[in-house]
Amino acid sequence: MVSPGTPPLPTEPRAARWVRAVLAVLAAAPPAVAAWLLIGQGWRSDAHGAFLQRVLFAADRGRLELLGFEYPPLPFLLLLPSPTDGWTILLGALGLAGLAWCVVDECTSRRTLLPYLLLLSVLCTPLGLHFTAANFNEALGLAALFVGWRHYRRWWATRKTVHGLYTGLWLGLAFYTSPLGLGLALIAGAVLPILFPRLQIPPFASQMVLLVFPGFAATVTWAYLSWVFTGRVAFPFTPWERDSPTVVQILQWTVPYLVVTAMAILRPKVTTAGMLLPFLLLAAATFTGWHFSLAFAATMLMLVAIVALPADMNRPQRWLLASIAILQAVAAWWLLPWPTPSDADRRDRAVAQALAVAPPRSILLDDRWASGLLKWTPSFAPYLTTRDTGFDIALALPSMAVQYILVTANDDGLSLDMDRRPPVGFVEEWSWSGYTLYRRPAAPRLPVRFTSTLTSETRGSAQ
Numbered sequence: 001m002v003s004p005g006t007p008p009l010p011t012e013p014r015a016a017r018w019v020r021a022v023l024a025v026l027a028a029a030p031p032a033v034a035a036w037l038l039i040g041q042g043w044r045s046d047a048h049g050a051f052l053q054r055v056l057f058a059a060d061r062g063r064l065e066l067l068g069f070e071y072p073p074l075p076f077l078l079l080l081p082s083p084t085d086g087w088t089i090l091l092g093a094l095g096l097a098g099l100a101w102c103v104v105d106e107c108t109s110r111r112t113l114l115p116y117l118l119l120l121s122v123l124c125t126p127l128g129l130h131f132t133a134a135n136f137n138e139a140l141g142l143a144a145l146f147v148g149w150r151h152y153r154r155w156w157a158t159r160k161t162v163h164g165l166y167t168g169l170w171l172g173l174a175f176y177t178s179p180l181g182l183g184l185a186l187i188a189g190a191v192l193p194i195l196f197p198r199l200q201i202p203p204f205a206s207q208m209v210l211l212v213f214p215g216f217a218a219t220v221t222w223a224y225l226s227w228v229f230t231g232r233v234a235f236p237f238t239p240w241e242r243d244s245p246t247v248v249q250i251l252q253w254t255v256p257y258l259v260v261t262a263m264a265i266l267r268p269k270v271t272t273a274g275m276l277l278p279f280l281l282l283a284a285a286t287f288t289g290w291h292f293s294l295a296f297a298a299t300m301l302m303l304v305a306i307v308a309l310p311a312d313m314n315r316p317q318r319w320l321l322a323s324i325a326i327l328q329a330v331a332a333w334w335l336l337p338w339p340t341p342s343d344a345d346r347r348d349r350a351v352a353q354a355l356a357v358a359p360p361r362s363i364l365l366d367d368r369w370a371s372g373l374l375k376w377t378p379s380f381a382p383y384l385t386t387r388d389t390g391f392d393i394a395l396a397l398p399s400m401a402v403q404y405i406l407v408t409a410n411d412d413g414l415s416l417d418m419d420r421r422p423p424v425g426f427v428e429e430w431s432w433s434g435y436t437l438y439r440r441p442a443a444p445r446l447p448v449r450f451t452s453t454l455t456s457e458t459r460g461s462a463q
Contacts, residue, residue, distance in 0.1 A: 014105060014108055015104055015105070015107075015108045019104070020101050020104045020105070021101075023100055023101075023104050023116060024097040024098070024100040024101040024104070025097065026100075027096060027097065027099070027100035027116075027119060027120060027123055027124075028093040028094075028096040028097040028100060028123075028132075029093070030123070030124050030128070031092070031093065031096060031123055031124075031128040031129050031131060031132040031133075032089055032090075032092070032093040032096075032132050034129050034132070034133070035089045035092070035129060035132035035133035036086075036089055038129070038133050038339060039085045039089070039133065041340075041341055042341040042345065042346065042349065043133070043339055043340065043341045043345065044085065044345070044375060044376065045133065045134035045135060045339075046242060046371075046375065047134060047135040047137070047241060048085070048088050048133075048134065048135065048136070049371075049374070049375030049376070050371070050375070051075050051076060051079055051083075051088070051137070052079065052083050052084075052085075052088075052375075053374040053375065053377060053380070054066075054067070054070055054076060055067065055076055055079045055080055055083040056083050056377070056378075056379060056380050057380045057385075057387065058076075058080075059080070059083065060379055060380040060381050061380070061388070064080070067080065069222075069225070069226035071222075072137060072141075072175075072176050072177050072178060073176055073222065074137070074140065074173075074176040074177050075091075075136065075137040075140070075177070078091055078140075079091075088132075088136050089132050089133070089136070091136040091139075091140065092131045092132035092133075092135075092136030092139045092140075093132055094139075094140075095131060095136060095139030095140040095141075095142065095143045096123055096128070096131055096132070096139050096143075098143040098147075099119065099139075099142060099143050099146055099303070100116070100119060100123075102143075102146055102147060102150060103115050103116055103119045103303075103306060104116060105150075106306055106307070106309075110309065110311065112313075112318060114309065114313075114318050114321065114322055115306040115309065117322050117325060117326075118256055118302055118305065118306055118321070118322075118325050119302065119303075119306065120329075121256070121302075121325035121326060121328060121329040122295075122298055122299050122302050122329070123299075124329065125329050125332035125333055125336070126332060126333065126336040126337070126338055126339075127253070127294065127295040127298055127299065127332055127336065128295070128299075129339070130293055130294075130295035130296075131295060131299075133339065134293070134295075134339070135241070135293060135296075137177050137178075138177070138178070138292070138293060138295070138296040140177050141174050141177030141178045141180070141181070141296075142296065142299055142300055142303065144170050144171070144173045144174035144177065144181065145170075145171070145174045145180065145181065145184070145300065145303070146303050146307075147166075147170045148166075148167050148168075148170035148171045148174060148181075148184075149303070149304075149307050150307065151163045151164075151166040151167040151170065152164075152167040152211075153307060155167060161210070164210035164211065165210055167210065167211060168210045168211050168212070168213065168214040169214050171184055171211065171214065172214030172217070172218045175218050175219065176218065178290065178292070179285075179288070179290050180281060180285070180290075180292075182216070182218075182219055183281050183285075184277070184278070184281065187277055187281070241291040241292055241293050242291065243291060244285065244286045244290075244291045244292055244293075244297075245292075245293070245294040245297055247283050249294060250279075250282060250283075250294070250297045250298065250301070253294060253297075253298040253328065253332065254297070254298055254301040254302065254305075255324050255325075255328050256302060256305050256321055256324055256325045256328065257279075257301040257302060257304060257305040259305075259320075259321055259324060260275070260304075260305040260308055260309060260310075260321070261275055261276070261305075261308075263310055263313075263317075264308060264310070267310075274308075275304060275308050278300055278301060278304050279301060279304075282297050282300070282301075344372065345372075345375075345376070347432075347433040348372040348373050348375060348376050349376040350448055350449055351373055351432075351433070351435050351448055352373050352374075352376035352377045352378070353376075353378075353448075353449070354446050354447065354448035354449065355373075355377075355382055355383075355404075355406065355437075355446060356377065356378050356379060356382065357382075357446065358382035358403070358404060358446055359382065359403065360381045360382060361381070361382070361383070361384045361388070361402070362382055362384075362402055362403040362404055362443070363382050363383050363384065363402060363403075363404040363405070363406055364384050364391075364394050364395065364398055364401070364402040364404070364405045364406070365383045365384065365385055365405075365406045366385070366386055366408075367383070367385040367386055367387065368386060369408050370406070370408050372408075373406075373408065373435070384401070384402055398423050398425070398426070399423070399424060399425030399426065399440065403439065403440050403443035404429075404437060404438065404439050404440070404443060404446065405423060405426060405437070405438040406435065406436070406437050406438075407435070407436045407437075407438070408434060408435060409434030409435070422438050423438060425440060426438035426439060426440055427439055427440075427441055429445065429446065430447070430448060432448060
């Protein structure tokens with residue numbers, strides 16, 4: 001499939017597979033090892049906790065169809081074989097290794113290691129640790145976006161339609177990790193070519209179809225099926241990240257991108273608009289409800305800079321850009337905080353471990369107000385939650401349905417004044433750190449280890 005007037009396809013030099021594999025492992029290994037050590041200290045991110053608890057619920061209840069209607073669906077499906085911290089680290093490392101593999105090709109075609117150095121200046125910092133320890137989904141999404149950008153560049157340069165097809169498919173895959181894939185496809189396929197006719201790849205209709213249709217079809221299909229099977233359309237902008245960085249914060253950690261953008265503006269071309277597109281999308285994303293991390297924003301713009309590196313850069317320019325990237329990496333180690341387990345996490349984990357030994361469906365829990373606890377739960381088997389059939393009956397007659405009732409500090413869902421006095425037929429087992437456990441007198445006791453929340457320094461001072 002070749003568009004009219006297609007020039008001959010140039011051969012792209014590639015490094016040996018073993019060289020690309022070694023460099024990919026060298027890029028992904030430090031964040032993976034650091035994440036393993038961090039998780040060993042008892043840390044888990046909110047995003048990974050949200051992913052894992054939804055997969056555990058679907059697996060424990062035997063309702064795997066629920067995973068297809070959570071957004072984004074890809075991380076939930078990938079966690080199904082092994083919903084563990086180790087598996088999240090491996091998936092994040094695979095995403096980073098895929099990025100490095102593709103960036104090595106950029107190095108070969110440009111005959112310089114500058115693209116690889118730019119990538120390492122992000123990955124070998126606390127920003128890179130985010131993709132293995134905090135949100136592996138963003139690493140997979142960046143890998144899909146980067147492959148799509150490379151095919152789009154080849155399509156625009158060679159006019160071979162097959163690259164347009166690959167571009168649309170990879171951007172469609174990226175949509176299953178974040179809404180940015182659909183946004184880039186819509187703007188690159190429809191908006192920019194209309195504003196800048198020179199960006200049109202003849203025939204223009206095929207450009208729109210190849211870029212826009214895969215992501216649009218994925219969106220419509222997913223929304224329709226979620227409505228058919230669950231009775232609602234899960235809007236694809238669920239904020240797994242609590243907050244998004246501000247524009248100023250993004251600019252602070254994307255200096256190499258700003259330098260490459262300045263180089264492009266000094267020699268203006270119509271393709272310069274493509275460099276500004278990702279930044280504008282990030283700046284506008286929070287208004288749509290889509291949250292992303294600083295690591296995602298900084299790495300995405302660094303990948304844009306790598307793709308847009310001028311082919312005729314001289315040695316002083318390369319050294320300047322490399323020096324800026326290294327200084328930014330040093331500043332990241334100095335200024336960005338290192339994740340550490342909090343006291344709240346230690347308390348939530350202690351409660352989750354205490355309740356994990358309860359019999360199946362024996363604990364009445366309003367899961368809408370227990371995200372901190374469920375972030376650490378190893379299984380949903382002990383709980384009867386709002387997503388289970390029979391929750392309302394158990395709430396009305398708890399003494400006939402469950403052996404325990406757990407109330408959280410901000411529990412607005414449970415009634416019967418359970419946050420103030422024991423329900424009929426229950427006694428208070430313990431109340432600690434915002435959690436109150438009520439137990440039927442005949443049920444086994446579930447003691448929590450209060451000392452498990454103490455750090456080594458606290459233990460030493462207590463002794």
